[in-house]
Amino acid sequence: MPLTCVAIDDEPLALELIHSYVARMPDVQLLGVFEDAISGIEYLDRKNPDLIFLDVNMPDISGIELAKALKEKPMIIFTTAHKQFAFDGFELEAVDYLLKPIDFERFSRAVYKAIDLKKYKANAHAFQDESVIYVHSEYRMIKILLKDVEYIESMEDYVKIHLAYDKSVLTLMSLKKILEILPEQQFRRIHRSYIIPVSRIRSVQNKKIQLSYVLLPIGESYLEQVKGWLGV
Template identity: 40%
Template sequence: MITAIAIDDERMALEVVRSHAAKVPFLELQQVFLDAISGLEYQKTRPVDLVLLDINMPDLSGIDLAEMLQNETMVIFTTAYSEYAVKGFELNALDYLLKPFSLSRFLKACQKAQEWKQLQPSEINGHVFVKTAEGQIRINFSELFFCEAMGNYVTLHLEDEKIISRMTFKELEKLLPSFFIRTHRSFLVNKNRIEKIEKHQVQIGDHRVPVSLSYTLSL
């Protein structure tokens, strides 16, 4: 079962989403919200798997909200404006539904969410495979200290080696369990490996990883 909320500043649009969602057997639409801030507050206290999100809203846009959501949260944009499609996919949205969308199109987007959730690694499994120039390499979560973004590549720092993989940081975040947290726009750290927290950095083994002001509270 996929849990979800919908956020849109138009009541009629929310009613369409509610009607479609009621016909999808594996989707549980828990709440709908007329503004992004209310939806964000709900997601902080009662996180769901999926957010069905309008883009053009007052005060806080759907684009802005998507950037604030937890790493593992899936997003499907629902909007009347096709010009936002590129930005939506840059944020790794699962799908982009252009209003008015049919039930069949809505169902197709939800099936993507279902497939994506089934593909996510479990913390119990304790590892993930990443693609490198030498092929697929298994990375055990417990051995991964931190990750560093380098353009279209990421460097995974283990205790005795570094592994470089071609992927975006957003893609990497979706592959890692919840105990990997951002300390900086370019760094993800294994919270279980942090030995010391200082004002602007954390120490992990012999490494010191920067902490920016906007990510301080995530520790």
């Protein structure tokens, strides 16, 4: 099945460019183009495309506001002449963020990210492997080897996955949400701000857990749970 998409942009030339680029990609089908956000929203209420090419700066409603208002969110590739909205795109888990003028090579790379993500979602059962998880970070799906996870830290609306070799991955997710996709017997929450891999526990003393390379506190509300699964 082709990747279905629509484009919403108040600049006719930008829509013509997207139309011409999509025509060069046999795996992609452009269902419609819209010069105003309201018409685009009305269409999206009736149809469910896989992807939206969405301009950020539009007179009636910004692309950022439109994306936040959508009840059913397809994948989004933001298009804009302004760099300062890239963080908003990251927060909305956009597939990519294209700066105008957009060349075909950069456009096609963004689209193939969306195609890969569609395939991943359609075959999610094939990725049910207790040795890895996938998280969305920096406009792409990142494969995390669970054996490399040192610990996971809450950072307001994000979690930071601390990995071996001083690497880390930041993803827009809560600790509660990431805990749902982690193997229950391998990872445990010990604090409102921390999840740890059980295999990395070296010692427990004075309401603190020593992991391979870091000492973390045990939250008061988690203390009895930790004692329970540690058998102490």
